[in-house]
Amino acid sequence: MSDASVQPDPSDPFFANPVFGTDNIHQPGPVIPATAKEFPEPEVTLDDPEYGHHSPARRAIRDAKRVVVKIGSSSLTDESGHVSPERIDLIADALEARMDRGTDIIVVSSGSIACGMRPLGLSQRPTDLATKQAAAAAGQVLLAQEWARSFARYGRPIGQVLLTVSDAANRDRARNSQRTIDRLRQLGVIPIINENDTVTTASATFGDNDRLAALVSHLSYADACVLLSDVAGLYDRNPAEPDARFIAEVRNGGDLRGVVAGDGGRLGTGGMGAKVSAARLASQGGIPVLLTSTENIGAALDQAMIGTCFWPREDRLSAWKFWVLYTAExxxxxxxxxxxxxxxxxxxxxxxxxxxxxxxxxxxxxxxxxxxxxxxxxxxxxxxxxxxxxxxxxxxxxxxxxxxxxxxxxxxxxxxxxxxxxxxxxxxxx
The missing domain is CATH 2.30.130.10 (PUA domain)
Structure with missing residues (x-):
């Protein structure tokens, strides 16, 4: 009797499917070569308060040669925590269009914990440290797979860089991270940066990836930082309230008087308060920041006329002085x-x-x-x-x-x- 005639016995544990079945297993989508490099159209129009703004700081963002772009968890996953290939493709399309202009792009990507929720059978974001780290360990792989698949449509490789507070606090390790990011860019590889949630402790985290993006902007000598979330810009209160006022330009702390910013959502940790804090951190170090929604990423990276712009401090701190103030232990x-x-x-x-x-x-x-x-x-x-x-x-x-x-x-x-x-x-x- 030939080997081909031997059929697996479903009752044999060696041949049986895993007990969790196949429903929770992430399967990366196909790599379909992209033919156009165009900025996606924004969701807003010139009639919306978030659109159509001009300022010197916005021109600096538009013309920046090196840009750090931070994407939040809610922008990368659907409501159940699945990785969303369509959303990642939308982001990659806009990033590619900007890189086609000659801009270096560094991505700070949230989403590892959110992406790991479904494979682990979790219905909501975990709160205990061990489960968070388990979800991050599972989700980081899936997140990297999708970024790699999406940029492969343009023939671009990615490189994953996972950082901890200790990496940033130690000057030698911070410099080594800087050299790694620089070398990836020199080799034509897109750095995808995230906090290393699998090894960090509750007392030793960046707090959110908005702050990480601000620190990476200085670490990499970026010319601009773009923070993307699920809100089109900064309002003085919840934008759902009828009398909420949109804030287009933040030149200094005085423009933030009376602003009430909330906390993070179900899938993320960085609410509007965290984004404003991170934007001010970067801008105080001399880097202009644009804050808007991921759905408007095309308009943000094209002409920067959308969202809220945080003006940079004129006398930019050196990388060392910034590190001493905001990162060093x-x-x-x-x-x-x-x-x-x-x-x-x-x-x-x-x-x-x-x-x-x-x-x-x-x-x-x-x-x-x-x-x-x-x-x-x-x-x-x-x-x-x-x-x-x-x-x-x-x-x-x-x-x-x-x-x-x-x-x-x-x-x-x-x-x-x-x-x-x-x-x-x-x-x-x-």
Whole structure:
């Protein structure tokens, strides 16, 4: 009897289907070559308040040579948590059209946990850490498969980069991540970046991928950042309310007075509040940000006349100074007096005479927080002494110190400040 005549016995566990059947298994769609590189039409019209805006910051986004684009979970999946090939294709089409202009694109993609829900039989987003990480482990594979399939229509490969807070907080690892992203771009590969949810802990996360996108924008020296979600732009309250006012331009914090922003939805973690916070983080570092819905991605990447635009701070922080302020892990705290805070505002080094208290156990060359007399965190810097040595230097002038201790506590070149907090920190003693 030939082997071909032997039929599998369905009752044999070796041949049986898995107990969960095939309904939950994700099957990537076919790769159908794309023939056109066009921006998808937006859902809004010139009559809608979110469309038809012009500003210098929008022109900068339109002409940017390197753009970070963040896509939220709700933009990549359907209501049940399935990966949506159609939605991913819409996004990839717009990204390809922008890249056809010569723009480098870096994608920050949410969706790993949402994509892993159905294969694990979950009806709603998990809340406990272990199940979140299990869903991310299953979903990250599916998400990458769909991104790879969609960009394969244009003959483009993708590269997946998973980051943690520890990667960003450690300068060497941050630089290595930067080099990896740069090399992927040089090789014609689209970086698809996400937080590594499978290994992060509840206390050590970026919080949401909007913040991750802002940090990646600085890490990669991007010229612009586009944050996409399920809302066409920023309103001063829930846009469903009849008297909600659309905010087209955010030049500074004053434009946000009275704005009420909500939390995340069922499939995501980053609500409008998180997006505004991330947009301000990027813009304060000198990067213009456009906030709109994924359905309007074509208009956003084409002329940037849609959504809410956050204007960049004119004096962009260097990558190092931004890293110190917003990403680096602090090893301790230096409390300073008003005179030292005033000196820092005028771009001077921090000297021992201005230090009033040292908190923590740290070594030299580590990053520490600097707190003014009003209790405000006003900056961060790379300290020149360990904490034990500094305890004996508190309040002493340079002339009173031995030769080995006459360097600044934090040299101005290794010091970064929150300019908007300095005056508050020493206002009572100016």
């Amino acid at each position: 602090s090893a301790g705290v230096l409390h300073i007096d008003g005179g030292a805070a005033q000196a820092m505002e005028h771009h001077n080094s921090l000297l021992a005479v201005g230090v009033t208290k040292v908190v923590g156990d740290f070594t030299s060359r580590q990053v520490v927080d600097i707190v003014g007399p009003g209790g405000y965190l006003i900056g961060r810097g790379e300290v020149n002494y360990d904490s034990a040595t500094l305890q004996g230097m508190i309040g002493r002038s340079t002339a009173e110190l031995p030769d080995f201790a006459q360097r600044p506590v934090v040299h101005v070149d290794n010091l970064s400040t929150y300019a908007n907090r300095l005056s508050r920190a020493y206002g009572a003693t100016r």
